[in-house]
Amino acid sequence: MREFINLTLGGVITGAVYAAFALALVLIWRSTRIVNFAQGAMAAITTFIALSLIESGQSYWVGLAVALLAGLVLGAVVERLVIRPVEGGPELNAVIVTLGLFIAIQALISVLFGVNQRAFVAPFSTIGFRVGDSSLALSPNTLFTLGAVLLVMVGLTALFRYTRVGLAMRASAFGQEVARLLGVRVGRMLTLGWALAAVVGSLAGMLIAAEVTFVTPTYMDALIVFGFVAAVLGGLDSPVGAVVGGLLLGLLLSYVRGYVGDELVGLAALAVLVVVLLVRPGGLFSTTQTRRA
Amino acid sequence: MSDLQTPASSAAAGAATSDAPVSATAAANASSAQATGGRTLLPRNTLLRHLLVLVLCAVGAVVLLESTDLGFNAQIGYVAFYAIAAGGLTLLTGLNGQISLGHGALMAVGGYTTALLLDAEEPLPLVVIFLAAVALTALVGAVVGVAAARLHGPYLAGATLALAVGLPGLALYFKETLGGEQGLTVSTPDRPEWFTETIRTLSGGSPSGVKWIAYISVACLLVTYFLLANLMRSRVGRTWRAVRDQEVAAELAGIDLGAWRVTAFVVSAAAAGLAGAVLALVVRLTAPTAFTIVLSLSLLTAIVIGGLGSLFGALVGSVLLVFLPRLLRDAGESLDMDAAQAAEISYVVYGVILVVVMLFAPAGLVGSVRLALLRSRARRSAARG
Numbered sequence: 001m002r003e004f005i006n007l008t009l010g011g012v013i014t015g016a017v018y019a020a021f022a023l024a025l026v027l028i029w030r031s032t033r034i035v036n037f038a039q040g041a042m043a044a045i046t047t048f049i050a051l052s053l054i055e056s057g058q059s060y061w062v063g064l065a066v067a068l069l070a071g072l073v074l075g076a077v078v079e080r081l082v083i084r085p086v087e088g089g090p091e092l093n094a095v096i097v098t099l100g101l102f103i104a105i106q107a108l109i110s111v112l113f114g115v116n117q118r119a120f121v122a123p124f125s126t127i128g129f130r131v132g133d134s135s136l137a138l139s140p141n142t143l144f145t146l147g148a149v150l151l152v153m154v155g156l157t158a159l160f161r162y163t164r165v166g167l168a169m170r171a172s173a174f175g176q177e178v179a180r181l182l183g184v185r186v187g188r189m190l191t192l193g194w195a196l197a198a199v200v201g202s203l204a205g206m207l208i209a210a211e212v213t214f215v216t217p218t219y220m221d222a223l224i225v226f227g228f229v230a231a232v233l234g235g236l237d238s239p240v241g242a243v244v245g246g247l248l249l250g251l252l253l254s255y256v257r258g259y260v261g262d263e264l265v266g267l268a269a270l271a272v273l274v275v276v277l278l279v280r281p282g283g284l285f286s287t288t289q290t291r292r293a
Numbered sequence: 294m295s296d297l298q299t300p301a302s303s304a305a306a307g308a309a310t311s312d313a314p315v316s317a318t319a320a321a322n323a324s325s326a327q328a329t330g331g332r333t334l335l336p337r338n339t340l341l342r343h344l345l346v347l348v349l350c351a352v353g354a355v356v357l358l359e360s361t362d363l364g365f366n367a368q369i370g371y372v373a374f375y376a377i378a379a380g381g382l383t384l385l386t387g388l389n390g391q392i393s394l395g396h397g398a399l400m401a402v403g404g405y406t407t408a409l410l411l412d413a414e415e416p417l418p419l420v421v422i423f424l425a426a427v428a429l430t431a432l433v434g435a436v437v438g439v440a441a442a443r444l445h446g447p448y449l450a451g452a453t454l455a456l457a458v459g460l461p462g463l464a465l466y467f468k469e470t471l472g473g474e475q476g477l478t479v480s481t482p483d484r485p486e487w488f489t490e491t492i493r494t495l496s497g498g499s500p501s502g503v504k505w506i507a508y509i510s511v512a513c514l515l516v517t518y519f520l521l522a523n524l525m526r527s528r529v530g531r532t533w534r535a536v537r538d539q540e541v542a543a544e545l546a547g548i549d550l551g552a553w554r555v556t557a558f559v560v561s562a563a564a565a566g567l568a569g570a571v572l573a574l575v576v577r578l579t580a581p582t583a584f585t586i587v588l589s590l591s592l593l594t595a596i597v598i599g600g601l602g603s604l605f606g607a608l609v610g611s612v613l614l615v616f617l618p619r620l621l622r623d624a625g626e627s628l629d630m631d632a633a634q635a636a637e638i639s640y641v642v643y644g645v646i647l648v649v650v651m652l653f654a655p656a657g658l659v660g661s662v663r664l665a666l667l668r669s670r671a672r673r674s675a676a677r678g
Binding site: 086096101110224270273277 | 394443459630634637647652
C-alpha cells in the first residue's frame with residue numbers, strides 16, 4: 001500500500017513536469033502547426049547554462065532566472081531565424097528543421113559542457129516527509145516543483161484570458177488572415193508564442209533536473225517523447241488536455257516503473273501513443289472531428 | 294555546400310525552389326534518362342540498365358577494396374550499412390512521404406537477430422542468418438507500418454521517435470538473452486576457402502576477416518540498391534509517389550492508400566534489418582548505445598543531404614556520415630578538445646546541415662542539381678522555340 005501511495009505521488013510530480021513540457025509543445029502547435037522536436041534540447045542547453053552558473057557559486061535562483069531568460073531569447077531567435085521560412089510550407093520540411101535543431105543543440109551541449117554527467121543540486125531538500133515511520137515520495141523540493149508548474153499554468157491562463165497580448169495571440173492562432181486584417185502583428189505574436197513556449201520548456205528542464213539529480217546532454221531525450229505523448233493524449237490543441245494528459249501519463253509511467261521495470265517505461269509511452277492515435281486520434285478532449293491524426 | 298550559406302545565393306536558391314510544390318522530395322521524381330529526352334549510352338530497358346550499372350559498380354568496388362588498406366576497407370563496411378539503411382529510408386520518406394525516426398530501432402532488430410544467430414554452436418549459413426534478420430525486421434516494420442499508415446507529418450515523427458527511444462529498453466529488460474547495457478559481441482563468421490583463393494589470385498595478398506566482412510557489406514549494399522532501384526522505377530514506385538502527392542486522385546484510381554503505405558514501410562524496414570545485420574558484423578558488437586535516436590537522425594541527415602528519394606543521394610550522404618566525423622574530430626582535437634567532445638562536433642554539423650538544406654535547397658544535392666538541369670534545358674528549348 002505504501003509503495004502504491006509513493007508511486008502515485010511520484011507519478012503526480014513527474015506528471016506535472018510532463019504537463020508543463022506538453023503545454024510548451026501545445027503552445028507552439030496551436031500557433032504554427034509545428035511540433036517542436038528541439039524543445040527538449042533547447043531546455044537542456046538552458047539548464048546547462050544555469051548549472052554552470054550555479055557551479056561557479058551563484059545561487060539556484062540566479063541560475064533559474066538566467067535559464068528562463070535564455071529560453072526566452074533562444075525561442076524567439078529560433079522562430080525568427082529558422083522556423084519562419086518553413087511556416088505554412090510542407091509539413092515534412094518543418095519536422096526536419098526542428099529535428100536538425102534537436103541534434104545540433106544537443107551536440108552543442110556536449111561540445112560546450114562536456115559529455116559527462118553532472119550533479120544537479122535541488123533548491124530545496126529532497127528528503128521525503130515522514131508519516132509515522134515511513135517516508136513519503138513527497139519532499140519540500142517536489143512541493144516546489146508542483147507549485148512552479150501550477151504557477152505557470154495559472155499565469156498562462158491569465159495571460160490568454162485577461163490581457164490584450166493574450167487575445168492577440170489567440171487571434172493569430174485562430175486565423176492569421178483575419179487577425180492581420182484586424183491589426184494584430186501576427187509575426188510578432190508567433191515569435192512571442194515560441195519564446196513563451198521555450199520559457200515553459202526551460203522551466204520543465206530545470207525542474208526535472210532537480211528531480212533526477214544528475215544531468216547529461218541527453219537527459220531530455222525521454223522527456224520530449226513523454227511530453228509529446230502527453231500532448232497527443234490531450235489532443236495537441238488543448239492546454240487543459242495537455243495538463244490532464246501529462247498527469248495521466250505521469251501516473252501510468254510511474255506504475256510501470258514501479259511494478260514492471262524502469263527499462264520498459266519508453267515502450268509503455270509508445271504503447272499509450274499508438275493506442276490513443278488509433279482509437280481516438282483527436283485526443284481525449286478533441287472538439288473537432290475534422291482533423292485527422 | 295559552402296556557397297549555400299552566402300545570402301545572395303541562398304535567396305536565389307529559395308526563389309528557385311519555391312515554384313516546386315513538394316520541393317523536398319524533388320529528387321524522388323527523377324525520370325529515367327530516356328524519358329527526359331537526353332542522349333545516353335546506357336540501355337533503354339530499365340532492368341538491363343540497372344544490371345549494367347550493378348556490374349560496373351561491383352567491378353569498381355572490387356578495385357577500390359583491393360587498392361586500399363584494411364583500415365579503409367573497414368570504413369567501407371561502415372559506409373555500406375549506413376547506405377543500406379539510408380536507401381530504405383529514402384524510399385519511405387522520398388517516394389512515399391512518410392518520415393521515420395525509428396529506423397535506428399529497426400536496425401537494432403536486425404543487428405540483435407544476427408548476433409544471436411551467429412552465436413549458436415553450429416551457426417546457420419550467413420545468407421540464411423541475413424534473410425532471417427531481414428524477415429524479422431520486415432515483420433516488425435509491418436506492425437509499425439500499420440500504425441504509421443494512419444499518421445502523417447509530426448504525428449508520425451513523434452510516434453517513430455517514441456519507438457526509437459522505447460525499443461532499446463527491451464535489450465535492457467531481457468538482460469540474459471540480449472546482454473543488457475554491455476550488449477552482445479558478434480563472432481566473425483569463417484571466410485570460405487574460395488574467397489581466400491580468389492583474393493590470392495586477384496591481388497596476391499592474404500585476405501583477413503576484415504576484408505571478408507567488407508566484401509559481404511558491399512555485396513549486400515549492391516544487391517539492396519539494385520532491388521530498390523528496380524522497385525522505385527516500377528509500377529510499385531509510381532504508386533507510392535501517387536500516394537504521397539495526390540491522396541484523393543490515387544484513391545479514385547483504385548489505390549488502397551493504407552495498404553501501399555504499409556508496403557513501403559515493410560520494404561524500408563527490411564532494408565533497415567539488413568543494415569543492422571551488416572552493422573553487427575562490421576562493428577562486432579550490438580549494444581543499445583549503438584542504436585540511439587542519434588543513429589536515426591544521422592540516417593535522416595544522409596538522405597536529406599543527398600536529396601529525399603534518391604538512392605545515389607543516400608549513398609553520397611552515407612559517405613559523408615563516415616568520413617566527415619573523422620575530419621572534424623581531427624579539427625576538434627587540434628582545438629584541445631577531448632575525443633568525446635570532438636566527436637560531437639560532427640553532430641552539430643549534421644544538425645546545421647539539416648536546417649540549412651531544408652531552408653535553402655530542400656531538394657538536396659541530387660535534387661537541386663536535377664532541378665537546375667531541367668530548368669536550364671527548359672530555358673534552352675524556350676529560347677529555341
